[in-house]
Amino acid sequence: MLVNKLGEFGLIERIKKTIKTDESVVKGIGDDCAVIKLDKYNYGLFTCDMLVESVDFKPQDEPYLIGRKAVAVSMSDIAACGGLPRYCLVSLGIPKDTSVDKIDKIFYGIRSLSRIFKTNIVGGDISSSPVLTIDVSMLGIVEKKRLVLRNGAARGDMIFVTGRLGDSISGRHLKFIPRIKEARFLVENFKVNAMIDISDGFAQDLGHILKESNVGAIIYEDLLPKYRKSTSLESMLYGGEDYELLFTLPIGEAKKLLSSKLSIFTPVGHITHNRFDLRLIDRKCRVKKIPFRGFRHF
Amino acid sequence: MLVNKLGEFGLIERIKKTIKTDESVVKGIGDDCAVIKLDKYNYGLFTCDMLVESVDFKPQDEPYLIGRKAVAVSMSDIAACGGLPRYCLVSLGIPKDTSVDKIDKIFYGIRSLSRIFKTNIVGGDISSSPVLTIDVSMLGIVEKKRLVLRNGAARGDMIFVTGRLGDSISGRHLKFIPRIKEARFLVENFKVNAMIDISDGFAQDLGHILKESNVGAIIYEDLLPKYRKSTSLESMLYGGEDYELLFTLPIGEAKKLLSSKLSIFTPVGHITHNRFDLRLIDRKCRVKKIPFRGFRHF
Numbered sequence A, B: 001m002l003v004n005k006l007g008e009f010g011l012i013e014r015i016k017k018t019i020k021t022d023e024s025v026v027k028g029i030g031d032d033c034a035v036i037k038l039d040k041y042n043y044g045l046f047t048c049d050m051l052v053e054s055v056d057f058k059p060q061d062e063p064y065l066i067g068r069k070a071v072a073v074s075m076s077d078i079a080a081c082g083g084l085p086r087y088c089l090v091s092l093g094i095p096k097d098t099s100v101d102k103i104d105k106i107f108y109g110i111r112s113l114s115r116i117f118k119t120n121i122v123g124g125d126i127s128s129s130p131v132l133t134i135d136v137s138m139l140g141i142v143e144k145k146r147l148v149l150r151n152g153a154a155r156g157d158m159i160f161v162t163g164r165l166g167d168s169i170s171g172r173h174l175k176f177i178p179r180i181k182e183a184r185f186l187v188e189n190f191k192v193n194a195m196i197d198i199s200d201g202f203a204q205d206l207g208h209i210l211k212e213s214n215v216g217a218i219i220y221e222d223l224l225p226k227y228r229k230s231t232s233l234e235s236m237l238y239g240g241e242d243y244e245l246l247f248t249l250p251i252g253e254a255k256k257l258l259s260s261k262l263s264i265f266t267p268v269g270h271i272t273h274n275r276f277d278l279r280l281i282d283r284k285c286r287v288k289k290i291p292f293r294g295f296r297h298f
Helices: A008-017 A061-081 A101-118 A179-187 A202-213 A231-237 A251-259 B008-017 B063-080 B098-116 B179-187 B200-211 B233-240 B251-258
Strands: A025-027 A034-037 A042-053 A086-095 A120-128 A133-143 A158-161 A194-197 A216-220 A245-249 A265-272 A276-283 A288-291 B025-027 B034-037 B044-053 B084-094 B120-128 B131-143 B158-162 B193-197 B214-221 B243-248 B266-273 B276-281 B287-289
Touching: A008 A158, A008 B120, A034 A245, A034 B084, A034 B120, A034 B233, A034 B243, A042 A158, A042 A251, A042 B084, A042 B120, A042 B131, A042 B287, A061 A133, A061 A179, A061 A194, A061 B034, A086 A179, A086 B034, A086 B044, A086 B131, A101 A120, A101 B200, A120 B008, A120 B034, A120 B044, A120 B131, A133 B044, A133 B084, A133 B131, A179 A245, A194 B200, A202 A231, A202 A245, A202 A276, A251 A265, B044 B063, B063 B084, B063 B098, B063 B131, B063 B179, B063 B193, B084 B098, B084 B179, B084 B266, B098 B120, B179 B243, B200 B214, B200 B233, B200 B243, B200 B276, B243 B251, B251 B266
Parallel strands: A086 A120, A216 A276, B084 B120, B214 B276
Antiparallel strands: A025 A034, A034 A042, A042 A133, A086 A133, A158 A245, A158 A265, A194 A245, A216 A265, A276 A288, B025 B034, B034 B044, B044 B131, B084 B131, B158 B243, B158 B266, B193 B243, B214 B266, B276 B287
């Protein structure tokens, strides 16, 4: 069988089954970050993301933005667990005819975001490769009591997203600001039950929360925050790379957040019994079952 | 200018100059691992290595051995700093027509070594890529008092290597056992002044120690441990991927190690004033200046 047929998540499930970890690992494969014991008050968050030319960015994209995105996607994973990024390594696979100027610009992008979010670039690796490949691994930190995973969503929770959804792939995916500050505001002030970043599409990533938490959800088309007036429902539900936070709050906490009137957080639905799966209530008040579809590498 | 012209180490130097780190970073870019503050007694060791098909392994190499090597090279970096590997992430770039069976075998290789050295596989990333690419990032631990870097070699130190040198590229580079146990034996029982793993060739990697420590060295052709009877001096000095440890001990410690009669450790020369650079005394007692040459990606 080819990986094409098994699919990305099938492959991850298959790998996950073969792997055991010791008691120092709080959460291994299957969340935005791995969570490891660090000290009395803190956990370590460990994550990596590989960007490949012509898959995650185009050859003609600005090198500055490619570098920026390479760290931003890992920071977004740290944010989704409620933590702060601290250290990163950059592995670069570089075609031999690449200009030094291009590498300078990629690192300019990497440094710019690292500086904003106080993340130390501490090392990496350089290899030759037929296509430009950047893998950033990141180590972050989160207070034990503030860690948020995908598996805590409970019936009755309200579902929120940050920012706006859809049309990211037309350019925004290279320029987004990882929601570190928003995530910290949430975990420092609210009891967040579950959180994920929307990297593979709203429906698919909400699907991860539902599956891990063994619950269902209802969302409302009217509530979904469109990026542009012309943004389609299709693009909001299934478009990849929004890098917004998707999270659930118990109703009391949700009310508190709503009363803060911060326009960055939009309620989009609520968590239900798991037999509901994922349903959308559309403009005409029709209920539709929504597939957990989105971007997949295979 | 193309990266081809600047060269791998020129590129690393160039990147290094632009990067600042905070006081929690004990050692950033430029050693086998990054060293970060962890707690009162321990440092964290953070490293990554990217393997690319047709560069670091052949398409027809056994997938089990490819996976094994992918973790072994990072473990070798942790060993070179005197530490123990603890957690790793695996980023995979996979061509779409790869068989699931091949990925299974790669992970079988990854798991086999991880189990031996008690390293938790805690996550990773999967991307599609035109060539098979594996980037392993690893987090290890070392007691503060046992950390060894490249910069501690002192005049009068004896230089040692583990195992045997040369001819690794014909196959051994896929099967080597990272010298974790030997490194721990050394740092637990001796005062090791400087250490590195030989990944890019003996002369080049000894060059890194000399440069970082601002010293020179004399080595003896007769003492260099050949992998095979037929192994050439060229292959021992400049062949890449031996993954043996190269380290220096003050003379008293060296005597202690020599009296232990452990055949795995071979003395090959000693550290001198930096105006000596690197010199080889050959079979006919002629002194030759040796270039810091070895494997480079560009």
